[in-house]
Amino acid sequence: MRTVGSLLSRPVLIGTGLVLVMLLAGFVGWRLTGGGEYVAPTPTAEPVVRADTEAARASLEALVEGVSDRAEPDGEDAASVAVRNAHAIGIADITARYVAEAGNVAPDGSWTADVEMSWRTPGDPTLTEELKVAFGPEGAIAGFSAAQGTRLPLWLSGPVEVRRTGSTLVVAQAPAEVADRYAELATAAVAGVRKVVAWKDPRLVLEVPANGLDSALGAQPGTYTAVAAVTATVDGSTKAGTPLHVWVNQGVIGDLDAPGAQIVITHEATHAATDAATNTSRPMWLVEGFADYVALRDTKLPLSKTAGQVLAQVRENGAPDHLPGKAEFNTRSEHFGAEYEAAWLACEVLAEAGGEQALVDLYEETGRGIGLEKALQAGFGFGEDELTARWRTHLSHSAR
Structure with missing residues (x-):
């Protein structure tokens, strides 16, 4: 009769035999390979690549000197192109200060850094921007880019x-x-x-x-x-x-x-x-409408070309009940363009009512902070409500 104990003892013996066999096999392998103490191999460390910041600073100094001394470079690299552009535009008062690495250094030694640059275009104040400058393995300038929310000037972005x-x-x-x-x-x-x-x-x-x-x-x-x-x-x-x-x-x-x-x-x-x-003191419709009034003043184009979008809207939905405001002048607007035409026609209504000089005076007075209602009453004898009514009538008649 097989007892529970005898049934359990056999796997133990078999297991022990397997362990002994494995130990013997390991011993034989150790003897065949010459013996000695086993030592785990040392992992090979990757070489540390560092940015050559001194060379980068020297490249920035060379860029500044190149812009300042007016000597024409003959290369086609990013720095040479920037120098030629600067000479053609008349860039002056340039500075470039290396700030810090922006990200990791690539295995080949290239990297990007934040660089604070300033310069002045003739007629403008000095501008200062923190830009991204790419450097090659030996610190040569490889290119320029803008950080998020900043502007990259054209003279640094290519020929x-x-x-x-x-x-x-x-x-x-x-x-x-x-x-x-x-x-x-x-x-x-x-x-x-x-x-x-x-x-x-x-x-x-x-x-x-x-x-x-x-x-x-x-x-x-x-x-x-x-x-x-x-x-x-x-x-x-x-x-x-x-x-x-x-x-x-x-x-x-x-x-x-x-x-x-x-x-x-x-x-x-x-x-x-x-x-x-x-x-910011003028209403938006006057700012954009007046600019279109000047631009279209001498044009012979028909209203179907100069106001086609807004007139199509009027035919479909009727004249709007108010002059276009800031919300309407949205660059992502579904009807972007019609707002400008509507504003222009409001200025046309004013020019027809009081003459071009009265329109110019209204533009200048509101620019000095005089309220629209007061300026309209003084220059045209009516206020914004009457202007809106005349404008809506003009749109409706023009859309027929």
Whole structure:
């Protein structure tokens, strides 16, 4: 009879035998390989790659010296391109201070660092930005980029074409013939604005990046996809008196015919001439409508071209019950463009009611902080309610 105990004892014996066999096999293996004490192999450490920050600082110093001494470089590397651009534009007062590594150093010794740079474009204040600079294994400058929310100037972002006159400056990442076109548009825009606005010592700067406006203006992707051009301060501030530049979206304006492109640039030149980007006292419809009034002043285009979007809306939904406000002038609006046409027609109503000079006076007075209602009553003899009623009637009649 097999007891429980006998049944349990057999696996133990078998297991012990297996252990002995394994120990003997290990002993034989040890004897065959020569014996001695077993030592685990030492792991091989990866070599530590460090950024050559001294070489990087020397490269930044060479960039500063190259811009300052006006000697033309003959290379095609990022630093040489930046120096040539700076000379063509007239960049001065440049500094570059290495701040810190931004991320890990690559196995080949290349890395990116935060670098604080400052410079001055003729007619502008000194600008300071903390940029990302890529360095090669030996510290040579490999490229420039903007940190999130900051602007990368065109002269640091690749080759540019520069055109200048006494009153205009065009900096374009574009072929020579395209830069020539923008120079002509800028010159005509200055002349068009001066027919209406007293623009003393005019200066119009066009910046034309290759790949849209978002990165050039430090904006979120998609902010300016549908916008042909934007007038903004050179440093992104809203401080009164800060010089303004016009940034042009080649992806939009490049599809326009000559009259359409001229309207866009003259519109933006009006903003530049009247410090529209830093003056917040005027209602938005007057800011945008007046700029379109100046840009369209001499056009012979029919309303179907100049106000086609808003008139289509009026035919479908009737005239809007209020003048367009800040909420309507949204670059992501489904009907972006119709708001500008509506604002322009409001200014047309005013010009027809009181004449062009009365419209100019209204624009200037509201810019000095005089309330819209008071300025309308003084210049036209009616207030905003009457203007809105006349504007709605004009829209309805024009949409027939």
